[in-house]
Amino acid sequence: MFVSCKDKQKMISSYLEHLGKFVLWQRNVYNKPENWRMYYKEFVRQLYDIGIGSLPIIALISVFLGAVTVIQFYYQMEGTLIPPYYIGYIVRDMTIIELAPTFTCLVLAGKVGSNIASEIGGMRQKEHIDAMEIMGVNTSAYLVMPKVLAALFIIPMLVCVSALISIMGGYLASVPTGLFTSAEYILGLRSFFIPYNVFMMFVKAVVFAFILTSVPAYQGYFVKGGSIELGAASTRAVVFSDILILLADYLIALVLTA
């Protein structure tokens, strides 16, 4: 598709405008709550929704992540001189450093992110947000802060669980099928362990959690128009979150491994 120079300029300035608006909006989001109990209630509801609500899908995905990683590495290493227990080590580090945080959060951006965008966007369109504003509620704070904080708290735990299940998935895919022995896999898991990698995993989880809740909340909060626009905002929320997560992944990798 041909994009003229002017269109490009417009596109870039529109992105910059959104970025500016988003940053300025953050000041309204992180404000002292009108009522701690109401915010806490909302926080707990979100913990449950995001945490427990996403557990089955995360578990399912993680099992396969581990299983596929093991099988493919086994395939690559077959016939080489690399000892089989290395596969345990590779699965562990791949999972912890990259697969668990990134995959989990990409999936959560789809599930939690679109949910947040349509919930908040729906409230905007049905004038619920106006109604709350008129009552004197700081809606940016009440509707967004508990969601982001809950995500910052629970998503790192989900990522942890994901890493664990993924490693178990690798076990299930290899040991019962006879690719190598349980002892070899476990030896691999216990070899060359660098705690710093776990720290990297948590950094990623926290940053991604912020992205996949804040970006959709922004898309929902400022939605205009009707149900078609709401659908579009929800899609945009997921796409932008995904892109930003991948970008952040790259930047974190650069910075933390430097």
Added chain:
Amino acid sequence: MIRIQDIRKSFGDVEVLKGINFEFEAGKNNLIIGKSGAGKTVLLKILIGLFEPTNGSVWYDQQQLGGLNKDQLKALRMQIGMLFQGNALFDSMNVEENIRFPMDMFTAMTAKEKQDRVDLCLERVSLEGSNLKYPSEISGGMQKRVGIARAIVLQPKYLFCDEPNSGLDPKTAITIDELISTITVDNNITTVINTHDMNSVMEIGDNICLLNQGKLAWKGGKEEVIDSENEVLQDFIFASPFLKKLKARALGG
């Protein structure tokens, strides 16, 4: 009392409100009337600060709306009750939770006090016993009444209603009008009501502001409506040929 001075509002190139001056009085039902699209909702949203006027000022007694800091604005908003054109009831909460929401958010009342207040408000709008129903499970008229109950739960000084009886049968509409009117007089509230319902105008129109093409076309009380010579008003009130005929006959004989 709420006073507006030279309010103008444009959306893009279109000027919807073209310089409106009016005074909404305390303890009275102040009506904003006008054809669909005349700018009633826009004016109401400017009054409560959801829209910023392009020009002009809004005064709540001695306070100017645009000149308030965050805390003052919040304090003012806690004295405002609003019934939206589409009710804006929170659909994930039941009737009781909806009405309790402002109290939960802003007061340190005990559970018992809140419950009593909820029951009292529901009683006022004749919805005793509907506490646990969800907005989707009750009729439009009932939703309106829940909306009113929620708007008055913190005993506001200012009450705004955007078309409180649109979409209701004439009987229910009048009940709602009477309800709002009683609440207004009993508590000396400054009530502003948007409507294009003729019955409302004649029933509760203490102080009427007629909008036409973005301008104030007429103001006065319900007693003055019939005898007014104002063409826009007459055209608005006696819109149907039937009413026109009725009026002609009344004047003739």
